[in-house]
Amino acid sequence: xxxRPYRQQDCHFAVSWGNHDPYAAISYAQxxxxxxxxxxxxxxxxxxxxxxxxLDDLVEGYRLLQHFDASAPT
Numbered sequence: 035x036x037x038r039p040y041r042q043q044d045c046h047f048a049v050s051w052g053n054h055d056p057y058a059a060i061s062y063a064q065x066x067x068x069x070x071x072x073x074x075x076x077x078x079x080x081x082x083x084x085x086x087x088x089l090d091d092l093v094e095g096y097r098l099l100q101h102f103d104a105s106a107p108t
Contacts, residue, residue, distance in 0.1 A: 046106040048073040050098075052080030052087075075102065 049072055051063035060076075067074040075098050081087060089095070 046102075048075045048102055050075045050077055050083055052077050052083050054079055055082045057082050073102075073105070 047070075049063055049067040049070070051058065051060065051074060053060075053076070055063075063074055077083065077094060077098065080089065083089070
């Protein structure tokens with residue numbers, strides 16, 4: 035399975051990235067965010083972000099969501 039091409043989107047979104055992600059270096063996450071015209075949310079030392087990460091109620095995630103919502107264009 036290859037990478038899908040990224041392009042500027044018509045909706046507000048951001049690329050989330052966790053330090054120590056074995057699948058995506060920060061340069062990759064930055065490139066994807068830049069190419070798609072989105073922001074990059076660095077969630078810190080969380081590793082790869084997916085359902086298997088067992089992050090449960092990520093308080094920082096809620097804070098990031100509030101920041102993301104406030105930065106949405108009107």
